[in-house]
Each structure stands twice: as structure tokens, then as C-alpha cells.
Amino acid sequence: MVADHDAYIAEAPEDLRPLLVRLRAQLARALPDAEEVIAYKMPGFRIGQSIIAGYAAFSRQCGLYLSPSAIKSHADDIGRGRAQVYQDWRHLLAEPADP
Template identity: 70%
Template sequence: MTTIHPFGEPFGMTKFTNHDAYIAAAPESFQPLLVQLRAQLAKVLPDAEEFIMYDMPGFGFGKTIIAGYAAFSKQCGLYVSKGAIAALADDIAAAGLKATKTGVTFSTKKPIPDELVEKLALASRKEAGL
């Protein structure tokens, strides 16, 4: 049974082993966005580990997720701590993006700015105390 995610249908139920495999399986139109997001997170969190957790690529330390991302059929999402989303709600709105309690959704028409990725990742890391 496949669960329909509120952000659109999942692009596959494959179990991914690394970020490259995840991005390669994402809808082609989103792949450049995901490559850029991954690069920005790696730059902002240079000492973090890359891993796959909950079938999504992420960055973190041990079992603590600092930032994760996902692609769906109609948009992508960046997932960070609740505190990071709350603290940067004005920046998210100023970028014309929508947020849930733990994520910001974006698309090719409205990509997430690198500066916002940086702020969100650093705020999430700070909240985790790492």
C-alpha cells in the first residue's frame, strides 16, 4: 500500500543507499535543485555526515538529523528543526515559500535561496546543540 504524501505522490518506493542514488531517482526537473541543495548543505555543514534516514537524504551527527531533503511529484522540501522554521518564518515568507512545522517546500518555479538554506541549517544545528 502506498501512502500519498501531502506534498504529492512519492517518486518511488525504492530504498536508497546514498544521496546520489536518491537524486538520480528524483523527477528529472528537480535533480538540479537537489544537487544545489545538497552542495549548499555540505558547504554549510562541512563536518556533518551524509546519510539516508526515513528514506530521505540528510545531514547530521550520529542519529541527530540537522537537515534533510526530499523530492515529490510536484515539489521538493527541505526539513529542519521546528525551532529553525519558527525563527526564520519571516525569511521563508519573504522568499515566497511555504512552510510546515519542520519543512519548507520549493519548486523549479520558486527555488529555495542558498542564503535561506544556510540560515535554516545553521539554526537547526544550533537548536540541536551541535
């Protein structure tokens, strides 16, 4: 089991590590009051008991996962962090690795 975000990124495919570092930094800036956690075997950001966002690496791509109920219930906290909150959260961002 992975202990923290640094360990997760270190174990990811080498060509995806820079993207994971960028995702982590962008989420940390957008969610300054969130705690970094490992949940569901991937790095995430939690406010209270809610996982707001998580990211993951696969063999050829990375994904960003947003929780609709968490975003809605913590919109004020997220807004104070200057994050842009989308009503339609169903965006999975993936960037394929170069072949």
C-alpha cells in the same frame, strides 16, 4: 531502498534533480562536519546521532526539513561550519517545478 544521496537524486523526477543537487551542496557547505545519511527514506545530514537537516523530492516540489532539537543541541558545531542558525526553525522551503 535508496543507498545514498546520489542514488536518491538519480531516482527523483528529472526536472527536480538540479534543485536537489543545489540543496545538497548548500547543506554540505553549511554543515562540513556532518555525515551524509539516508534517514526516513530521504537524504539527510547527521552530526553524532542527530539528523540536522534533510531534503526530499515529490512529484512537483522539493522540501528542506530542519530539526529544531538537533540544531539547538549542535549549534556550536554548526556555527563552526559558518551555518546560519535560526531560533525559529519552522521553515519549510519548497520550490515548485515548472508546469
